[in-house]
Amino acid sequence: MKRKLGLLFVVLAVVLSFSVLALAKQDTLIVAVDREPSSMNPHGSNDAGTSFVTNLMYEGLVTFDSDMNLVPELATRWEQIDDTTIRFYLRDNVYFHNGEHFTAKDVKYTFELTSKSPFTASTLGMIDAEATTIIDDYTVDIVLKYPFGPAINHLGHSTAAIVNQKAMEEGGENYDDNPVGTGPFVLKKWNSGDSIELTTSDNYWGEKPAYKTLVLRYIPEATTRAIEVETGGVDIARAISANDAINLGDNPNVNVISSNILNTSYLSYNCSKPPFDNVKVRQAISSAINADAVVRNVTFGLGERANSVMAPSIFGYVPSEEPYGYNVERAKSLLAEAGYADGFKTTLVVNAVNASTSAEIIQNMLAQIGIEVEILAYDFNNWLDTIVNGRQDMYIGGWTTVTGDADYALRNSFHTNNKGTGGNRSYYSNPEVDALLEQAAVEMNQGIRAELYKKVQEVLAEEAVYVNLQIGQVHLAAGKHVKGLVAHPNQNIDLWTVYFE
Amino acid sequence: MQSKQTDRSRKNYSLWLSAWKRLKKSRMAMFGLALFAIICLGAIFADVIAPYPYDFQNLDETFQFPNANHWFGTDSVGRDIFSRILYGGRVSLQIGLVSVLISVTLGGSLGAIAGFYGGKTDNLIMRTLDILLAIPAILLAITIVTALGPGMFNLMLAIGVSSVPSFARIVRASILSVKEQEFVEAARLSGCNDAHIIFSHLVPNIMAPIIVQITLSMALAILSASSLSFIGLGIQPPIPEWGAMLSAGRAYIRNYSHIVLFPGLAIMATILSLNLLGDGLRDALDPRLKN
């Protein structure tokens, strides 16, 4: 009992000191976030919550700017030596949080680690860590196992952030308590389930943030995050709902910044399962769904409808001509041609958290052509398990192309080899598409690659493999005093650019 | 024996009659009964009363505040909230009833067996139930729903199972208190088998506490169901369960709080009516406890 009491007091003290900290504004930025990280190690997890935090503490060789252009970060420049070798020239003035000097050794060490991490196999698996060579302290040759067009894009992903060998080895199992990167922020304390406190790094090579302390508060309810901004409880809220984004727009004390992200949502099928193996059925469904209306409703008019299975800012994106746009009459005749004049009964599997409303509207629309849909709104775990194992009839899914390149989006989602477990949850198989995708992956000429991906997208659209729904969006809300805030398509925020006015 | 039994059934009959008379006297209980009846009628005749089908969407009339066409306003896809609440009553009442029936049947039989046989059987059953009791009910329910997958029946099963232990305890205690009475001994001497004794002699005599518990548990079950729906487990859209309506509406509370106001009030009214009724029944069936 005594110990429990003691513990209670410690927590109280922490909590109180924290609230005092929060009161001493000016040099503290408080951000409400929707997701918690799983790890403080950039290779320790691949989820958005982790990426958001590691982006503040670590840096990669290259990174994306807010228009998804690749820009140098720890590397000053790079050159393609041959199909499988890229030479990076590194900054010589970079120090880790623990004072260690950043050199090519850290780069090699990092990719040795990522080659063993289950979280980076799909993004960084093409790197041959053994063959990667340190030329000198500030020059490194990264060697690929096979020619890979979008390799540099992959290096811009947050899981490719550079870590320090000494810190990793000293940290061991407790690395998360004391993570070390080269970025502008240092972890002070991770109050699991509640908040993460960071301070600015004294060793940061770039321009230091305009404030000393950064607090990320984990607030799971979107509405609560919005209210917190409105009431001044936090400075910035990430991922507020579209509805709140509109309504907060009317508030003179709050700025709302929206950005499209690298994610799109779509309705798709198990294309290997009747009746969805019949292209006419898929085309009929495409025609029966007024996707614009769905998107308008679920995004409150803020969102754009996707014109491809990829988001526009991704390399290789080509808006499709929409051969099977909304047309109920055509839908009915297509369905009749397919032999289902009276429609049929089927199910639609959705992730209850984010797609229930879309599903309900689609259910109503499909009822018009006689397709009776039962919605199965599952939790994430169940939903994923269902579509990975092909138990779905129809499903609403989404794909986030973290690398900003079409290869990651299309090859994973539509190549025959990736059926089910690999990422092809539509169970789609088309040798023509497979060939195009394989060719594009190893092609080094980006112009040719773009052509190939255009063709893939055209085939997919013609075959009505999916019905495009909305392009993902992120809405940030910030108090009027917050300046320099930019919404980033990869859903991270470069908080070091923020200042107060 | 025969006459004794009819005697008792007459006694039982008059017991119920006088309980009903006492119940009628309690204004609170009658209010609860009336409210509950209204909710039930609304649910049963939802087809007739509701101005719109529960899944009728009008994407041009979303987020309407209460008005003449939509008494409770409309939701994010333009469905009439009043109609959905009426239909939602069906779902909630069904969940309440079925899940309580599950726990009564399971918990009741286990409790009856444990109480009647005592000894090792009792120990085995009650210790097993202790395990279920030790797991927080809502976590147990969530775990079961997660394991079974969502859906109305799974939800009812989860809620039902998680309140099995409490029913078992009540029935066991009641059985223990009546099983030593003379008529049980008489039945046993006249060669009745155990099942017969339990179901035709013991059970009728412990109906009073069970009925009260059923009423109160129904309220709890409806609340649990809405809690589970609130965290996204349970009822499949577009079925209008009140908790699911709350859950779906909570993204809009900042500006359109009517979307969550009415389902919340509906839950409250139902639970209130059941609690009032349960209290009234307890007083009526067990006059000793009447204040």
Place this chain on the structure above:
Amino acid sequence: MDEKILEIENLAVEYRTDDGVVKAVNGLDLTLEKGGTLGLVGETGAGKTTTALSIMRLLPDPQGVITSGSIKFAGQDILSLSKGELRKMRGQHISMVFQDPMTSLNPILTVGDQIAEAIRLHEKISRAEAAVRAQSMLERVGIPPNRYSEYPHQFSGGMKQRVVIAIALACNPQLLIADEPTTALDVTIQAQVLALMNKLKNDFETSMIIITHDLGVVAEMCDRVAILYCGEIVEYGSLEDIFDHPEHPYTKGLFSSIPDLDTRASRLTPIPGLAPDPSRLPKGCKFANRCSMKRPECVKTDPPVVNLDDLHRVKCLLAQGKDAEQHATLG
């Protein structure tokens, strides 16, 4: 002996509940001389306990209401006392022993504490002194003082009643009201308790009201007897008056309904019928519906109280002067 310790005049008490108004006591007059013992006799529901609780001013609140009359204790009007004065009076001047010893003691306090509590409420003494006094009280009621710190559930019924008596007498009250003090006890224990009460009454010189339906108890303990029926005293007198010359048909009925060991009479004549519903009392004599000697006018007029001699009073039309003679001739 002449000094009056308690005078009750025209007391009327009602219970107001959801089900209606119950007139429990209707115009009751009663006096008790200092040092005397009064037996209050009547059936269940006759208003005996209500009368006692009225004297203590412990009627259930808010249902029980004294609607009229006065109660004077040692010349002081109890009905006009403030709450504080009432508290001083209770326990110190007037004490009460309740019917059921099983439930009269607080189960979670030791018996010693419960006695000491009564003492400390009225006397400025320390906890330790109070404990000593409480132990000696225990001794006086015949309980070993070393059982001071035991709890009520460790005592038998008779022992508990002794404890209750000890609490009641702890502050040496002038008036003790004992509400059926022996009803809940075994016969043998009854005798012990009665003997104890008699002894203590003499030791403490306490006036006493004993409420009972047991005429045997009355015979043993009382010098005055009041017979209650439907909240009225139908007959009052000395022990001899009542036992040897009962006038009221109800009193007579009471005596004929107890078995008489001397005559071994096998015919008990219980009083037929039931007392009227106290929420709908008849206009005339309230006993009329059960009275074997009922006459038409009994139902019409409420009979006046007739003083048969200094003490002996009876509330019956038959007892009125010439009516009584008439009755005799008719009989």
Place this chain on the structure above:
Amino acid sequence: MFRYISRRIIMMIPVLLGVVFVIFTILYFSPGDPARTILGVTATEQEVQMLSEELGLNDPYGVQLFRYLKDLLRGDMGRSYKNNKSVSAEILQRFPTTLLLATLSILFAAVIAIVAGIISAIKQYSVFDNIVTGFSLLGISIPNFWLGLMLIILVSLHWRLLPASGFYGPRYWILPLITNGVGYMAGIMRITRSSMLEVIRQDYIRTARAKGQREIVVILKHALRNAIIPIITLIGLQFGRALGGAVLIETVFAIPGLGKYLVDSISAKDIPVIQGGVLFLAFLFGVVNLCVDILYGFFDPRISSQYRRKKEKAVKMHAKQAN
């Protein structure tokens, strides 16, 4: 006393093992692959395999259960699949918040409810009594997550009086406390009122009054202490529930407690966390029950003497057998 407590704690062990078995079995056979859930939509088969191997998920049911039990016996509750944090450390970090929320809510509820319940009982049928009865009926009928949302809208957003989320200090505690406490309060009020009503009709209360005791003492010393057993029973029950069941409150107010953590883990199929958390809660539940039982004895001498008598009986039996 010590022996009684230790015996009770030993008796908890089979229940706790049962809890491990039940939870593990349900979770093991429930759909979904933890590795895939952690890795997300875009994970490849290779990644899933690597992670499954790392987490030991490829082992059969029996092996995994046995391994868990073996580690548990060594005091190791394992590490979270999701974030690789030590489960026991994580529980200990979150528990104080849960404990604080539960304790504050129950305290807040109990203090107000007991006072109100007592007054309502002694002033039965008064206006105050009607208000209390009405409140308690409404209170048990309000879904608390809904109340929380409404309070945030009203108090935080419209009136700007209190923060809408977090649990950093007294100002932050108020709304969650009210939200969580109203239901408990209603329950305690009801039971206090009915229990007091029953007790103040008892003869010993009249005895106390007849002694000339002051009304307040009669109520507090004589009545309340007798009425307290059902009240304590309920509070104990509620406390047990509050420790494990404030899931929705924690979600609505973004409070980093145990309940929310476990619910998130259930949907992520993070078995070690769920196991550890449920086990911990089950243990707490046992401890709370034990405390309630000890309190019974403290408040009611009849109960404590029952224990004593049992013990004496056992001693006598033993002595007899020895003879």
